[in-house]
Amino acid sequence: MTLSGHRHLDSFDRAILRIIQKDNKTPQREIAAAVNLSAAAVQRRIAAMEKSGVIVGNVAIVAPEAVSLGITAIVEVNLHDERSASVDAAKALFREVPEVQQCYFATGGVSFVLVIVTSDMRAYEGLTRRLFGENDSVRSYRSLIALDRVKADTAIFIPQ
Template structure:
């Protein structure tokens, strides 16, 4: 693990909340010059701590109204099946997250689509036809209370 001091941590905490902040502003808040913030950011980017910068788009305003979590159980736990399923989900743009899970479902997918019809299509045409899939169990998010995806830097966690 790269060594990250208090300055770095504070830079990361600010940037993950608002990446549009300038190095100057950032420096004022943490007590560092803009150039030094620039250098630290560059180091954090080069070492892979800062992976990239992303725009956060309101899904509803561009027509994506349905979020669902889909649990998937594979047919046999062979290495080959797992491999093929990984390749599948990586290529599906509707899948925002895919995790290998403990418990009775092998995978948990977070899926974003335009409407319920698109969700049905996704399950029936992308997931179920894949012959390593035994069964799926989907649950729809009726309301999203929080979706910031911020690492809990706050509170010294």
């Protein structure tokens, strides 16, 4: 374990993570062959990474258009102030809204950056009114509507 509570990752762990981030249904025997370990060793390492919080979940990635979510917006949100209570309230609000796919508390002149998916512009307008327009904590927001999902990779870069 390290100071942050996660276990130290060696080259085998990193190789395993690169494989299962692409497809977490890859059979452990295939992973084992790719990283030169036994299937049992791969299984133990994956279990240890799950237990320590390195692996936080296993999910299905759904194509937004397959479930009629045609609008993806990147939204910059500026709060009136960034006191702890204001920031914590905004974080809680954004976490509970299912259309908010990603939320980042950021630096550089913006309070938050959100990735939002909705079915259409009417739904997006209603959501922005509720989240930003009627929210006294929000000073301003700016929407960038994605024209194309060029890359929407869920895998994080894992250095060697």
